[in-house]
Amino acid sequence: MYERFVDQSTRARKRVLFVLFLLLILLAPACETSTSGPGIAPNGFSAAYGRWEPSSHDTCTKQGHDSYAVEGPDGKLYPTWHPPVDPATGCTFGHEHGRDPSGSDLFGKVGKIPFGYANEQLDIYDPFTARHEDHVGHKVEWENDVRMKFGGDASSAVFEVRCDVLTKMHQGSHSKDAFTNNLHEIVYHIDCSDGTAFGVTMLTAIGTPGEFVRRCDGDVHVHAGPPSPPNSPEGGGKRRIPDRSCVEEFMLVREGERSNDRQALFESWQISAQVRTVNGHRLASFNPYFNVFLPSRFYDATKPNNTGRPIDICYETIGGRRARGGACAESTGEGFLQNLNFDDPRSAFNGVRRSFDINSNRVSNAEGPEVWYSDPLGRNAQTQPFPGSIRQYIARKNNDRGPLNPSGPTVGSERNYGGPGVHAPN
Numbered sequence: 001m002y003e004r005f006v007d008q009s010t011r012a013r014k015r016v017l018f019v020l021f022l023l024l025i026l027l028a029p030a031c032e033t034s035t036s037g038p039g040i041a042p043n044g045f046s047a048a049y050g051r052w053e054p055s056s057h058d059t060c061t062k063q064g065h066d067s068y069a070v071e072g073p074d075g076k077l078y079p080t081w082h083p084p085v086d087p088a089t090g091c092t093f094g095h096e097h098g099r100d101p102s103g104s105d106l107f108g109k110v111g112k113i114p115f116g117y118a119n120e121q122l123d124i125y126d127p128f129t130a131r132h133e134d135h136v137g138h139k140v141e142w143e144n145d146v147r148m149k150f151g152g153d154a155s156s157a158v159f160e161v162r163c164d165v166l167t168k169m170h171q172g173s174h175s176k177d178a179f180t181n182n183l184h185e186i187v188y189h190i191d192c193s194d195g196t197a198f199g200v201t202m203l204t205a206i207g208t209p210g211e212f213v214r215r216c217d218g219d220v221h222v223h224a225g226p227p228s229p230p231n232s233p234e235g236g237g238k239r240r241i242p243d244r245s246c247v248e249e250f251m252l253v254r255e256g257e258r259s260n261d262r263q264a265l266f267e268s269w270q271i272s273a274q275v276r277t278v279n280g281h282r283l284a285s286f287n288p289y290f291n292v293f294l295p296s297r298f299y300d301a302t303k304p305n306n307t308g309r310p311i312d313i314c315y316e317t318i319g320g321r322r323a324r325g326g327a328c329a330e331s332t333g334e335g336f337l338q339n340l341n342f343d344d345p346r347s348a349f350n351g352v353r354r355s356f357d358i359n360s361n362r363v364s365n366a367e368g369p370e371v372w373y374s375d376p377l378g379r380n381a382q383t384q385p386f387p388g389s390i391r392q393y394i395a396r397k398n399n400d401r402g403p404l405n406p407s408g409p410t411v412g413s414e415r416n417y418g419g420p421g422v423h424a425p426n
Contacts, residue, residue: 125388205235
C-alpha cells in the first residue's frame, strides 16, 4: 500500500511539473515582449547612448527613452529614432527625430539607424579630433519614388529616373554648436532605377570651422570663435545661419507691416560630401541642403554663448518697430502670454519644420567592389577594414554622363514634426 502511494504521489508531482513546464514555454514570448529596456550590446554602450535627460516639460523617463536603441556595426548600443510621444505609455519626450524611417522602401536594407556611429569611430581613428553631438539634433528624412533627372532643367534633361532616398542628418538648431563647429554626422542612402545607389555614413565638414555664413546677407562670413575640435578640417558647402541683424531687419517691423519670419529665421546647411579612396579617387559625392524653419536660436555676439532666442524678440520694441503677427503672435497669443522661456512648449520657435533638397548624386565605381571602408570623414577608402573605419556601400556604377538632379527636388517642406510636448531644445 505504501509503495503504491509513493508511486502515485511521484506521478502526480511529475504531472504538476510537466504542466508548469508547458506554462513556462507558452508564457516565455509574452515575458520577453514585456521586458523594458534594450539590454546590453556585446561591446557595451556608445558615447551617444544615454545622453538625453528629461526636463521639467517632459513626462517620459530616461529609462523609457533609452529603450529606443539599436546595436551598431561595432557591437555597441546606440540611440535610434523614436516618436515624440511614446505609444506604449503616452508620455512625451519633448523632442523629435523627424520622419519614422520604417516607412522608407530602403528600411529593409538599412534597418534602424544608430545615431552617433561615425562620431564613435572618429574616437578610434583620431582621438585628438573627438566630436560628440547632442541627442536631439539627429533628424531623419526620406521619400520613396522621387523623380530625378539627368542633366539640365526639366526641358533639357536627358532622361528621368526614380529614386528612394533615406537620410539622417545631425542638425542641431537650438545651441551655439553650429556657429563654430562644422563637423556633423550624416547618414545618406539612395537607390535609383538606373542603378545609381550608395549608402554612406560619415562626419561631413560643412564650410569653414569657427565661422558661418550670415543667412540674410548673401555670403558674409561671421567669425564666431574657435572650433571644437580645434583641428576640424575645412569642408565644402556652407552653414547659412541667421544673426541678430537678420532678426532685427525682418522680424521688427512698423505698424501695418507683418514680420517676415521666413527671412529672419531660416537656416540652410549646404553640404558637399564625398567618399574618396586612398589615392584620392572620388567614389561617390552628394550635396544635399538641409533647411530649418523657425529654429530656437540665432547668433548674437552680445548674449551668453553668442546665442539669441527668437522668443525674446517677440517682447522687444526698437524705434517703434516690433514683431507683428506670425510666429510671435502664435507663441504669445498676440502678447497675452508674457516672458515665455525659449524651451516653453507654447513657443513656435522649435525647429519642427524642415526641408531637404536632394540635389546632385554622383557615382564613379564601375570597376570597383561594392563595399569600401573609409575613415570617419569619408577619406582613405580601401577594400579592407581598419581601426575606426566605416563600411560604405557604393554600387558598381558610373553616372558620369551628368549629375543626377543637379538642383532639387525638395522633400519634407509640407511636414510638421511637432507634437504634444515638443519644445526647444529640439
